Amino acid sequence: xxxxxxxxxxxxxxxxxxxxxxxxxxxxxxxxxxxxxxxxxxxxxxxxxxxxxxxxxxxxxxxxxxxxxxxxxxxxxxxxxxxxxxxxxxxxxxxxxxxxxxxxxxxxxxxxxxxxxxxxxxxxxxxxxxxxxxxxxxxxxxxx
Numbered sequence: 001x002x003x004x005x006x007x008x009x010x011x012x013x014x015x016x017x018x019x020x021x022x023x024x025x026x027x028x029x030x031x032x033x034x035x036x037x038x039x040x041x042x043x044x045x046x047x048x049x050x051x052x053x054x055x056x057x058x059x060x061x062x063x064x065x066x067x068x069x070x071x072x073x074x075x076x077x078x079x080x081x082x083x084x085x086x087x088x089x090x091x092x093x094x095x096x097x098x099x100x101x102x103x104x105x106x107x108x109x110x111x112x113x114x115x116x117x118x119x120x121x122x123x124x125x126x127x128x129x130x131x132x133x134x135x136x137x138x139x140x141x142x143x144x
Contacts, residue, residue: 006110006128008103010089014138017102017113017122024090028098028117031081035095038074045071099132113138 012020045067048060078095085092085100091112093099098117103110106125114124114135126134 008089008091008110009086010103011110012089012102012104012113014104014113014122017104017115020088020090020102021115021121024085024088024100024115025117027081027084028092028100031078031085031092031095032098032117034074034078034081038071038078039096041067041071041074093132 045064049064082092082095089103091101091103093101099114100116101112101114102122104113104125105111111125111127113122114126114132115122116132123138124135125138126132126136
């Protein structure tokens with residue numbers, strides 16, 4: 001993603017990101033837990049339905065349909081959690097890992113403050129193109 005094409009809805013200072021963190025942490029915790037649960041249930045359902053002809057009269061068809069319906073309801077809840085984060089100006093990057101970015105300015109260019117569930121506060125940043133692998137410790141006084 002190039003800086004030219006990237007237009008964040010909000011820019012955060014480190015202080016603003018950390019002030020927002022209790023709410024982001026709560027939403028992200030819910031997002032991670034439900035994501036892992038949905039992925040696990042989808043995998044188990046796929047194993048149960050693999051090679052199964054779900055013809056009318058199948059003893060388990062209604063139960064499997066109910067499980068699929070619950071998974072879809074939870075998938076909608078996942079989308080709602082993501083929307084909550086986006087509405088805050090935060091960019092969810094990995095629902096399973098609890099990774100989110102806060103757009104920010106450093107030396108006049110847009111960068112991303114990077115936080116992962118379990119970290120006590122926002123302590124890292126990376127270039128737009130770098131991603132999590134390019135995380136660096138935030139140098140004191142470098143972010144406006």
